[in-house]
Amino acid sequence: MPERPEHKPALADKATVEGSGIRLEPLPEGHLLHVIGAFDGDSLANALPTAGLATSTVRAAGYQQWYITGEESLPPSRIALLADHLKGRGFVSDQSHGRIRIALSGPRAADLLAQGTAVDLDAAAFPIGQSAVTLFGHVSVQLTRTQAARFELTVLRSFAEDLYEMLEHAAAT
Amino acid sequence: MASLISCPHCGVRPKEEFTIRGDASLARPTGDADAGVWYDYVYLRDNPKGRHKEYWHHSSGCRRWLIVERDTVSHAVHTVSDAALAKLGGAA
Ligand SMILES: [Zn+2]
Numbered sequence: 001m002p003e004r005p006e007h008k009p010a011l012a013d014k015a016t017v018e019g020s021g022i023r024l025e026p027l028p029e030g031h032l033l034h035v036i037g038a039f040d041g042d043s044l045a046n047a048l049p050t051a052g053l054a055t056s057t058v059r060a061a062g063y064q065q066w067y068i069t070g071e072e073s074l075p076p077s078r079i080a081l082l083a084d085h086l087k088g089r090g091f092v093s094d095q096s097h098g099r100i101r102i103a104l105s106g107p108r109a110a111d112l113l114a115q116g117t118a119v120d121l122d123a124a125a126f127p128i129g130q131s132a133v134t135l136f137g138h139v140s141v142q143l144t145r146t147q148a149a150r151f152e153l154t155v156l157r158s159f160a161e162d163l164y165e166m167l168e169h170a171a172a173t
Numbered sequence: 174m175a176s177l178i179s180c181p182h183c184g185v186r187p188k189e190e191f192t193i194r195g196d197a198s199l200a201r202p203t204g205d206a207d208a209g210v211w212y213d214y215v216y217l218r219d220n221p222k223g224r225h226k227e228y229w230h231h232s233s234g235c236r237r238w239l240i241v242e243r244d245t246v247s248h249a250v251h252t253v254s255d256a257a258l259a260k261l262g263g264a265a
Contacts, residue, residue: 062235063182064254119188125184132183134192135233 010160021108021137022171025100026164028076030071030099032154033079037090039065044090057071059131059144059154067142067154069101077125100160104167105150112170119143139163179253182235189234197226197240197256222246228256 018024035044038114045058045064056070068082073096076111083092104112110121116136131144139162142154155163176188196218202210222245229241238256243249 062231063237065235118185118190120185133234134183134186139234168177 003097005011006085006098011159011164013073014161014164017168019108019171022104022106022112023120023135024167024171025103028071029073029096031069031074031158032063032095032099032101032131033074033082034093034095035066035068035082035090036064036093037084037086039089041066041111044086047082049084052078052095053082055058058140061131061133061142067095069154075140075159088125099154099156100157102153102155102160102164102167103150105147107149108171109149110150112167113143115170116139116141123148133147136163137166139166175256176248176249178229178239178241180231180234180237180239181255182237183231183255186231186234190231191239192228192229192230192232194238197228224251229253 006162007029008027009026016023016025017135039042041058041060048056048058048068051069053070055072055157056068059067059069061067074094076094079092079094086092090158113121114137117134118131119134126132128145128147131142133140133142135141136143136153136155139155139159143153144154146152152169154161177185178188178191179185201213204216224242225245226240226242229239231237231239240252240254240256241250242252242261244251
């Protein structure tokens with residue numbers, strides 16, 4: 001028996017859903033770092049290459065709060081590198097196991113999301129790279145537009161399956 | 174409409190994303206204040222008709238406390254500011 005329980009991805013049992021004009025897929029449980037600090041998002045983005053996170057993306061999560069995310073799973077030493085870099089200015093909290101990312105894409109993606117959230121998803125109001133912490137139904141999510149017709153939803157781990165099933169249902173109807 | 178709140182950090186959001194705490198103009202008495210003063214502070218509330226300031230927490234958004242000035246008759250929202258920043262003298 002292993003000393004510690006093995007990590008099982010929250011959406012391991014969920015398959016990618018392809019419907020007409022819609023694609024729903026669970027994303028790899030890479031890294032998700034919550035950063036809080038009195039600086040701006042650009043200076044945080046500029047700090048990423050120095051901390052060895054050049055391929056990660058920064059998402060605004062409210063006043064002086066961000067999530068840094070990417071596909072790769074990071075060992076504590078790599079996270080410590082970023083924490084060291086921000087020392088005295090900001091704090092890093094590893095949420096990699098706490099939050100799950102789901103991708104929704106296709107020409108129907110925005111319409112489907114509009115069924116659950118009040119955020120204005122018009123490309124002018126919510127351009128590529130824009131992020132919002134909001135509700136999808138009764139579930140708290142962070143919504144990001146990553147491409148013109150592609151969005152990512154980040155959700156607390158315990159709500160991931162429920163949200164995925166809500167989206168599966170919406171995609172099928 | 175008070176059912177839409179314009180968060181200074183997040184933009185326009187429905188009231189379902191917020192938790193309301195109540196009157197933002199109340200001043201908390203000091204610890205050694207008279208019991209009568211505390212009674213008034215804890216239990217007695219105005220029920221204003223017209224403009225009124227309230228604390229709204231953007232609990233399903235940026236999680237900041239806001240001060241929302243709204244009209245209790247027309248539900249029009251006049252101003253929304255970040256409560257902590259407003260106390261520090263900023264505009265939010
Ligand atoms: Zn907000």
